[in-house]
Amino acid sequence: MQKIFNLACGSFYALGAYVGISAVQAYTSAGGPPWLFILPLAVAGLLVGGIGVVVERGLLRFVYDRDETFQLLMTFAIVLMMEDAIRLTWGTAPRSTAGLYLAYGQIGVLGATAPVYNLIVIAASLAIALAIGWLLTRTAFGRIIRATADNRDMAEALGVDMRRVYAKVFTLGTALGTLGGALVIPATAAMSEMGIELIVEAFAVVVIGGLG
Amino acid sequence: MTRLSPATPDPLRAQGPRDHDTSRRQFLKLLSAGAGAATATRLDAPFASAQATGPVKLGVLTIRAGVAAPVGAAGLRATEWWAERLNKGGGILGRQVQLVVEEESNPKDTVERYRKLVLQDKVEVVLGGISTGVTLALGPVAEDLGTPWLSWDGTTQKGVEETMPNPKWTFKSVDNEVEAIVAGILTPKYFKGIKTVAGIGNDYSYGHDCWESYQAVLKRYIPDVKFVLELFPKLGVTDFSSHIAAIQQSKADLLMCSFWSGDATIIMKQAAAVGLFKTMKGVFTTAGGVHDSLKKEFTPEGLLLGYNTMYFDDPKASPLLKQFVHEYKARYNEYPPYECDHAFFNAESYKVAVEKAAGAGKKWPDKAQVVKALEGLEIESLSGRRSWREDHVQMCNFYQGITTHKNAYDFVTISPIEIVSTKQAMKPAGSKLFDWINGWKV
Numbered sequence: 001m002q003k004i005f006n007l008a009c010g011s012f013y014a015l016g017a018y019v020g021i022s023a024v025q026a027y028t029s030a031g032g033p034p035w036l037f038i039l040p041l042a043v044a045g046l047l048v049g050g051i052g053v054v055v056e057r058g059l060l061r062f063v064y065d066r067d068e069t070f071q072l073l074m075t076f077a078i079v080l081m082m083e084d085a086i087r088l089t090w091g092t093a094p095r096s097t098a099g100l101y102l103a104y105g106q107i108g109v110l111g112a113t114a115p116v117y118n119l120i121v122i123a124a125s126l127a128i129a130l131a132i133g134w135l136l137t138r139t140a141f142g143r144i145i146r147a148t149a150d151n152r153d154m155a156e157a158l159g160v161d162m163r164r165v166y167a168k169v170f171t172l173g174t175a176l177g178t179l180g181g182a183l184v185i186p187a188t189a190a191m192s193e194m195g196i197e198l199i200v201e202a203f204a205v206v207v208i209g210g211l212g
Numbered sequence: 213m214t215r216l217s218p219a220t221p222d223p224l225r226a227q228g229p230r231d232h233d234t235s236r237r238q239f240l241k242l243l244s245a246g247a248g249a250a251t252a253t254r255l256d257a258p259f260a261s262a263q264a265t266g267p268v269k270l271g272v273l274t275i276r277a278g279v280a281a282p283v284g285a286a287g288l289r290a291t292e293w294w295a296e297r298l299n300k301g302g303g304i305l306g307r308q309v310q311l312v313v314e315e316e317s318n319p320k321d322t323v324e325r326y327r328k329l330v331l332q333d334k335v336e337v338v339l340g341g342i343s344t345g346v347t348l349a350l351g352p353v354a355e356d357l358g359t360p361w362l363s364w365d366g367t368t369q370k371g372v373e374e375t376m377p378n379p380k381w382t383f384k385s386v387d388n389e390v391e392a393i394v395a396g397i398l399t400p401k402y403f404k405g406i407k408t409v410a411g412i413g414n415d416y417s418y419g420h421d422c423w424e425s426y427q428a429v430l431k432r433y434i435p436d437v438k439f440v441l442e443l444f445p446k447l448g449v450t451d452f453s454s455h456i457a458a459i460q461q462s463k464a465d466l467l468m469c470s471f472w473s474g475d476a477t478i479i480m481k482q483a484a485a486v487g488l489f490k491t492m493k494g495v496f497t498t499a500g501g502v503h504d505s506l507k508k509e510f511t512p513e514g515l516l517l518g519y520n521t522m523y524f525d526d527p528k529a530s531p532l533l534k535q536f537v538h539e540y541k542a543r544y545n546e547y548p549p550y551e552c553d554h555a556f557f558n559a560e561s562y563k564v565a566v567e568k569a570a571g572a573g574k575k576w577p578d579k580a581q582v583v584k585a586l587e588g589l590e591i592e593s594l595s596g597r598r599s600w601r602e603d604h605v606q607m608c609n610f611y612q613g614i615t616t617h618k619n620a621y622d623f624v625t626i627s628p629i630e631i632v633s634t635k636q637a638m639k640p641a642g643s644k645l646f647d648w649i650n651g652w653k654v
Binding site: 083087092093094096098099101102106112113114115117118184187188189191192193194197 | 278282448449451473486
């Protein structure tokens with residue numbers, strides 16, 4: 001909708017992963033039951049998405065009407081800054097949530113063993129996809145988003161406050177990235193350069209799906 | 213990024229902090245004082261070095277970003293620990309040591325920083341160098357600049373072939389493939405009846421060389437062994453579900469994995485999630501940098517695990533190693549990996565070589581004399597005795613063993629501990645790796 005190619009999406013993903021780990025560690029050391037760890041993980045992942053509004057209002061809004069090169073440079077600068085910020089805060093060594101990955105056990109599916117946590121993440125992504133679908137097609141806000149994506153000037157002429165819509169949509173996107181990072185982390189480990197890894201895949205997504 | 217020790221005088225700062233009220237006159241005064249101080253330093257420098265008094269500058273190259281940053285941090289921490297102890301005890305021949313730290317990144321930029329260390333900072337020696345991709349390029353530059361360079365972890369090998377068999381100024385780390393050779397020697401001892409083996413490693417020289425060397429060694433002990441699968445994901449991958457599914461399908465008796473960074477932890481976790489090691493034996497050389505992230509919850513007992521050239525939990529550890537591990541844990545809340553010992557050995561062997569070359573007269577030796585003293589030198593390092601082979605390659609011990617949960621940590625350690633010397637597991641100077649392995653009497 002903003003017609004901006006955001007390289008920093010990978011950084012939000014990494015940030016969500018690290019904040020998720022810290023939240024889970026705080027939760028575990030406070031004596032929370034292991035089987036509920038997904039709650040602090042998801043909540044932390046969603047909350048840190050709030051950084052989206054800061055990035056959008058503080059930086060991105062200055063490059064909307066400029067050449068795409070500016071957008072790429074700006075978002076790449078965010079990638080580099082976030083990587084260093086993560087390194088300063090959490091150090092350089094890979095971080096993980098230890099053995100919580102197996103807190104929900106494993107089940108046998110057609111002769112193969114799969115951790116239940118993986119199934120929970122699959123279910124969560126389906127639920128998120130459905131929720132986004134509902135938001136876009138069934139709510140007034142969704143209609144505004146679609147209208148703006150289709151014709152920004154017309155939407156603005158009809159009284160849509162672009163600044164608010166942009167901030168909301170960008171923050172929503174950021175929160176999805178940080179939540180994704182948080183949910184993936186029990187199955188893997190967080191490394192400061194994990195954001196850059198994701199950018200390559202993000203390119204493929206943009207090529208297939210287009211800038212929306 | 214250059215970092216001088218805090219004791220380095222800064223000509224402008226020496227005048228006290230500047231504030232916004234500084235008048236033009238004061239500002240000019242400050243400037244001239246700064247310029248004066250700078251000139252004084254410049255005039256002073258060659259004089260001091262000719263007299264061999266004042267602090268001695270040692271260059272340090274270390275990785276600060278990317279997957280190898282933890283390795284770089286460990287090397288630097290050990291070097292700083294060494295320098296602090298040394299300076300408290302009076303330095304080298306009465307001179308305090310001062311570390312000038314530069315970053316190792318890609319070969320081109322690192323070569324530039326190496327030149328800066330030697331030509332501009334005028335260091336007496338350069339310590340460090342981790343990635344062989346970079347140190348391969350540093351070797352010829354070090355030879356050209358005529359200052360000793362002691363590499364922590366990098367070699368001048370292209371694959372498993374030595375490119376600089378007779379260096380003058382370059383001192384290199386152990387060959388990269390040694391941990392795989394040690395694992396190959398120990399596999400038949402601990403895992404009987406292995407007929408099929410699957411392998412996974414990173415898709416670059418190290419991963420491929422380890423796999424090739426491991427296969428060559430294992431074939432010597434188990435001639436009819438079959439290698440049924442080889443996988444080479446790229447460095448930095450964080451999801452191995454599809455690789456693990458392929459490993460399961462191969463139904464191999466044993467998995468050999470040469471991952472050394474966070475991916476070793478990740479594959480262990482994801483393998484545990486599908487119960488891979490319930491049906492399969494496992495060999496993890498790991499190169500020794502991830503040991504405290506291999507938590508008991510997901511790392512089974514009974515795997516062959518490598519700690520590279522230093523084992524922090526060695527019950528036979530020297531008082532020096534015990535003190536180091538204790539202080540490292542207290543300061544960084546981590547247990548030190550092998551890179552600390554590479555770095556400590558480099559720095560300590562330089563000190564011993566300077567003292568040896570100085571002789572009874574205690575006159576600071578020139579660089580060529582230090583190099584001569586380093587050749588064949590054997591000293592006490594953190595992990596025990598270490599030496600420089602005559603062709604400038606580090607000689608030391610490798611620690612591997614079987615994972616156990618019987619310890620006070622939340623991660624696995626090894627018992628029994630196998631200690632294999634590079635005299636047994638590293639190709640001798642001037643030989644070809646595979647000819648040498650195939651010539652073993654097994």
